[in-house]
Amino acid sequence: MEIDVEQLMNTALNLAVLYGPKLIGAIVVWVIGSWVIKLLVKGFGKVVDKSKLDASLKPFLSSLIGTLLKVMLAISVLGMLSIEMTSFVAILASAGLAVGMALSGTLQNFAGGVMILIFKPFKVGDFIDAQGHAGTVKEIQIFNTILKTGDNKTIILPNAGLSSGSMVNFSTEDTRRVDWTVGVGYGDDLDVARAAIKALCDADTRISTEKPVVIAVAALADSSVNFTVRAWVKAPDYWGVFFDMNENIYKTFPGHGLNIPYPQMDVHVHK
Structure with a gap:
């Protein structure tokens, strides 16, 4: 079988004329686009450095x-080469949906x-x-948050619940209010009890003097008259003051x- 060299050359020339400019344009767009992307990512990194975002997120x-x-x-480059992208994008979207459903949690x-x-x-x-868990935040990861409890237990909490559920952060404010319920017997002098509690609070230098200490009769209970302090x-200093005052x-x-x-x-006995 003889190969028609002239026809082969003509075909190659026609393909070069037809697709050459597109290929060259695609290569140029890819090179310039990659360079621009590097600049954008680098610029984004500088913005993150100046912001208050967590360093592990950068x-x-x-x-x-x-x-x-x-x-x-x-x-974009594949589209410049006249490659049909509709089917490719549809397959990519379907695959992304399947993966997303499988990894929803x-x-x-x-x-x-x-x-x-x-x-x-x-x-x-x-x-x-x-x-339902309390502890000190040891580490914040992408998928989980690690807590360390007071008795040295490690608790791993999924971030989904932490980001959408209720949470109490005891470290947000510099000060906290300590509450006590102090009971005295019926018949005891309430003024003496109030003065004794006030003296103990004044003697503890850890208790703030900027806000007044509240000492009030809160309840007449079954076996005691209860003060709220x-x-x-x-x-x-929260727990130290709480325990020492008790x-x-x-x-x-x-x-x-x-x-x-x-x-x-x-018990009353009646004859």
Whole structure:
């Protein structure tokens, strides 16, 4: 079989004339587009550095933006080469939908982690109470948040629930209010009890003097007259003040003739 060299050359020439400019244009667009994407990603990184976003979020967002821009550039270049993209885009969308449905829970945790890192409802070192668990935030990951409890347990919480559920952050404010319920026996002098509690609060230098200590009769209970005591302290001193005041009240009240009541029952016998 003889090969018609002249016809082959003509065919190659026609293809070169037809597709050559498109190929060259596609290559130029790819090179320039890649360069522009690098500049955009670099500029985004500088913006993130100047913002208050978490440092661990910068590489992830930069990589995500770079990947999306490159996908868009690749689709544009293939379109310049007259390659039909409708079917390709449909297949890509279907595959993305299938993967998204299969990883719905993981993607929710991922989205929750991004929201936490951006809006910062809490940060590493904060003491929080969420999803039925309380502890100090040890690490914020993309999918999970790690808590360390007071008894040295490690708790792993999915970010989806943390970002959408209720949460108490005890470290947001510098000060916290300490509340006590102090009971005295019926028949005890309430003014003496109030003065004794006030003296204990004044003696503790950790209790703030900027806000007044509240000492009020809150309830006439079954076995006691209950005072509500409220004082403000610095957040790190909360538990120390709480425990010390309970002990000091127990030690001090008997010296003032005050009884700390406990549940009891009077039985009257009638003949």
